[in-house]
Amino acid sequence: MKTISNCALALALLIALTGFTTGRAHAQTLTSLYTFPGNDGGQPIAGLVQATNGDFYGTTLYSTVNGFGGTVFKITPSGEPTIFSLGGIAYPEDGLIQATNGDLYGTTQAGGTNGYGSVFKMSLTGALTTVYSFCSQGAYPNCADGYYPDDKLIQATNGDLYGTTTSGGATGWGTIFRITRNGTLTTLYSFCAQSGCTDGAQPVAGLVQATNGDFYGTTESGGANNGGTVFRVTADGALTTLHSFCSQTNCADGSAPSGLIQAANGDLYGTTLYGGASSICGNAGTFFKITPRGRLTTLVSFDCTYGDQPMSGVIQATDGNFYGTMYLGGASGAGTVIKITPGGEVTMVYSFTGGSDGGGPWGGLIQATNGDFYGTTEGGGANNGDGTVFSLSVGLGPFVETQTTSGKIGAEVKILGTNLTGATSVFFNDAEATFKVVSPSEIVTAVPTGAATGIVEVVTPSGVLNSNVVFTVTP
16 A cells, blocks of 8 residues: 655644645535445545446455455436445455446455455446456465556557556566456566666556557555656557656655556656645645657656645546646645646646545545546545545536547447437547447447547537547547
């Protein structure tokens, strides 16, 4: 589990000494949808995923019903919960993804046949299957296939799932793996393969597949300066270290990166847990941009004004800005939601109180197709609960999301949205497609002849909905 440092005290001193108060962005509304009481799950430290049925799914770290086993939960947009027990599968510390077959996939840090973590799948109604148990190749600690996966999986354009483990592999410092949906695992790379771990160690964050087809990720430690790395790895496992953090005096470029996304402009953006050049509240982390070839620019050195400890990176919303959570800091020290412009201007959107609205937003945000943000807090909630699920509106409009974001002519594509009933047309960059409305939240279609890479458009009785990212038509 990742470690944290507390910068809330420095913020309180700053307010007391200077009278400084933080402002919020334009009109916003946070709604606590659900508080975990502990007996049906607690500490939801991972983020959420919106499934094709329109509901949200996530995980809790523990449950008093089955000890440390944890849970998967479903929350409707109105806040109605359904809790699914994981039984002997333990510590689902990471988020879920919905694969193109409709099932949810996730990882656990313990449990499985060998006790060192697993990959599991679950239907939207709770049917659970263990897909793979780590440490199946060699006895602990010499697990060639790795152990302790510590972030969510991704589904690549080839249909397989990709992820990382923080330990094990050929050298014991973690792996990158590919796994088919029926459970065949291939270790693509073992970290610390180079002298002094200059290639990085302990990849605690997940991967992102960029539009060039390669995968990008981060390691929490290792690299030339032991501050972690950004790396690129090909589908067959050839790894290139793009940046070693702490390469600047006093780690002004940050250290211990906490994940990446690829933005609409093609560059990669991420955060670090520590480092930065702030003189007000040092070591509070950074927000950075890095090109696919490895040129890094530090855009923000956090100074606790807007919070501290960006545990789960950022997302890019439909307004082009980046949004994320800070685990600590803010007016009450219980964490914040922030907005960052592409140029690096930071605004506090919301400051958690640690009370009924929750505290400690570890798992980051997602933007749902209604335009609002959804997330979790590790603690707080009504009646001193064990964490919350919340929604946050900042006035952004609805959109549609495609599963997947690329495909050949004729390939089936699912479109996730809100209030899709009565849709009259679907276009792939002006090429009209045939389609079927499965439910108010899902359309099934196929990439039409003549389609080109571009925005997917759905015409509904209430207006035109555009996809949040470009759909790439592949050869």
